[in-house]
């Protein structure tokens with residue numbers, strides 16, 4: 034089957050060794066042995082046909098267990114090495130040529146047993162891939178039904194999938210008894226199962242539809258027009274996508290393959306891809322799109338003409354649709370764009386120009402109407418109509434906003450779930466300033482958040498809004514769960530369609546089209562990212578590399594010493610933080626790292642957990658108020674470590690204070706007084722929350738948390754409402770005593786923080802500005818330095834390698850040396866003997882010479898190799914490991930067949946030699 038040893042997982046198992054020991058060509062031989070043990074069909078059979086028989090394991094078993102002089106025929110696409118007493122042919126079992134060959138071999142006979150262990154040769158050739166496993170089963174059944182005796186036995190391998198039951202149904206029509214079984218030699222991870230059909234009914238006429246894959250798999254599939262359960266469709270579609278984006282998981286479908294999702298060749302007409310709203314699924318599910326028209330549908334014919342003749346259908350597009358499995362993300366995007374353009378040219382969608390014209394016409398009409406209405410005398414009716422119209426407009430506006438916010442939420446939730454974003458990141462992104470969001474959880478409190486500084490280091494508005502948003506998302510989670518996968522969820526899609534219908538005008542706008550394409554691209558990005566993330570998580574090398582990268586990056590920033598200190602700080606963090614952290618990590622890992630079969634079942638419970646976790650994280654405002662530390666749940670780990678730095682606690686109090694500590698006064702005493710005053714005011718204001726909130730709202734636009742900008746001075750001091758500033762003061766006072774600029778890092782960081790631009794740089798550097806993961810991956814893969822290599826250097830290296838190749842390997846050299854030594858020893862001994870003969874005075878000279886020459890020639894002669902004894906693995910030698918009893922010298926374990934073959938070969942060699950001599 035062309036599977037390399039290196040990649041054949043678990044190939045070297047018990048059955049592999051047993052097969053080797055017993056001289057079977059494939060471990061699969063034991064599957065037939067075990068099946069035969071259970072059903073005993075081989076001993077009684079006289080004629081057997083094995084379809085898809087290469088390399089011949091089953092044929093060997095059949096030859097061994099069937100009575101002598103039985104007729105055994107093996108057919109396969111691949112040639113089968115000869116087996117005594119077995120006829121083999123290279124044939125494709127799906128062709129009529131194969132049928133003719135079989136007929137020619139059987140003549141008037143019919144087979145007692147038909148075996149089929151076929152599996153499509155994945156990736157060998159498209160034509161071979163074209164027949165799915167279950168189609169192969171039907172083809173073999175077709176041959177069996179023609180060439181099998183009544184009451185015959187048909188044994189076949191089947192992959193459990195949705196077609197499995199349909200196949201069983203067909204078997205039951207033709208056989209008395211149908212039993213499915215999985216021999217222990219069949220790996221558990223494999224979805225294969227063996228069906229033993231006994232008692233062939235041999236009907237006089239078989240309805241051809243019963244053996245027609247198109248009919249069997251389609252007709253029953255459609256359940257006579259009954260609609261399939263949408264849940265099932267959804268499951269199947271997610272399985273397909275899963276398979277597309279998780280090739281590493283494909284082998285784990287223990288309960289059977291999702292149909293069409295595995296290894297087999299599938300194609301769809303291009304027209305369907307263009308017209309269908311499930312075009313993403315089509316891209317995911319198929320190996321290629323074709324300009325074929327299996328049912329000669331005139332509509333498809335017409336579509337294909339238009340598509341082929343379109344200028345947009347470039348060579349690249351043709352190449353892309355011919356091999357979808359090899360496309361990258363960009364190619365998929367290009368295909369989606371191509372689809373959009375083709376749809377417009379086919380009049381299925383409207384072009385931008387058309388939409389613009391239509392909108393302009395509508396506007397003009399509206400203006401006209403307004404003009405007319407203006408000129409009309411105002412009556413009560415006209416006023417009422419105008420009011421109604423305005424009301425309607427308002428409602429439409431609301432709907433539009435609602436829909437947009439829903440989409441935004443869904444996108445964010447999706448990003449959250451993919452682990453691409455921590456809840457904090459939403460705040461960061463939403464409000465540009467990443468740190469803006471952090472301070473809210475850093476003990477500055479709600480009041481301050483309410484006041485919402487417009488700019489500066491510790492703007493809190495982002496965090497508040499982010500939290501609010503995620504809270505909303507959490508509330509809506511249940512409704513969004515489905516819509517997140519809406520593209521693959523027909524039910525959800527319907528809902529969405531309804532929404533779109535509501536506000537037709539919006540959909541038709543340019544923005545809407547851009548939004549649709551953008552959303553698709555976004556989804557593709559996300560799918561790709563989650564795919565690469567999972568692949569990285571699976572790849573142990575990448576994991577180690579990532580770990581090291583992370584560490585390196587950290588050390589680059591803070592130095593190793595700093596890391597140790599941070600570790601200490603982290604260790605001392607509150608238990609609550611630890612719990613939050615671990616739960617966050619867990620969510621990331623478990624969400625995307627778990628590839629168990631129960632994944633689907635677990636995912637829903639995980640979603641629930643996640644939702645409740647999100648709620649917990651963002652509803653509990655008070656979590657970190659006590660210790661003033663950043664909320665670990667809300668921060669990414671890196672950011673957490675960064676902001677846990679005591680320097681930042683200082684800075685969060687006031688950069689001015691920090692400067693003071695450094696001896697660089699940047700804030701005058703009055704300012705400090707003002708802050709204290711404001712802090713007192715804020716404390717007292719805590720008593721009356723309502724009042725305070727009102728104040729906060731009033732000063733919302735004026736407040737800047739730190740007086741680090743010149744604008745602050747001119748601002749209304751009330752605008753500070755700096756309740757948390759006083760808390761920051763306290764924090765500062767608490768940390769002040771402990772704070773020493775004792776490392777170069779702290780010192781340089783402190784220096785940076787006293788200038789505006791330096792501070793901005795620190796903040797900027799805290800963001801993760803890495804390009805997208807796929808970009809860096811591509812960079813790493815392709816951006817390699819090309820060192821100059823001269824031709825001379827290459828030639829030199831080649832020569833060196835050749836010289837090295839020419840040298841004998843160590844073992845051979847050693848063996849040769851040993852041989853030489855032995856020959857030398859023999860010669861020495863012979864010389865001694867010869868000299869002893871020469872010294873003998875009693876012997877005449879001539880005999881002495883003769884004897885000495887004899888001794889010398891004997892020494893120079895090569896010793897004949899001791900012959901290898903062949904030991905047949907039979908009787909007491911069966912299954913023996915190591916040297917069998919009573920065997921000395923060189924030996925080789927063989928089975929009876931091999932021994933006979935070798936003897937025959939020897940005979941042939943001898944005869945050939947003789948023939949040569951006689952000539």
Ligand SMILES: C[S@@+](CC[C@H](N)C(=O)[O-])C[C@H]1O[C@@H](n2cnc3c(N)ncnc32)[C@H](O)[C@@H]1O
Nearest residue numbers: 085087088089090091109110125126150151152
């Ligand atoms: C699992 S192997 C069979 C192993 C065999 N039973 C043995 O014990 O050695 C599956 C075989 O199916 C063959 N095959 C796949 N499609 C075929 C086709 N259309 N016609 C003939 N053989 C096919 C492959 O060439 C492959 O050798």
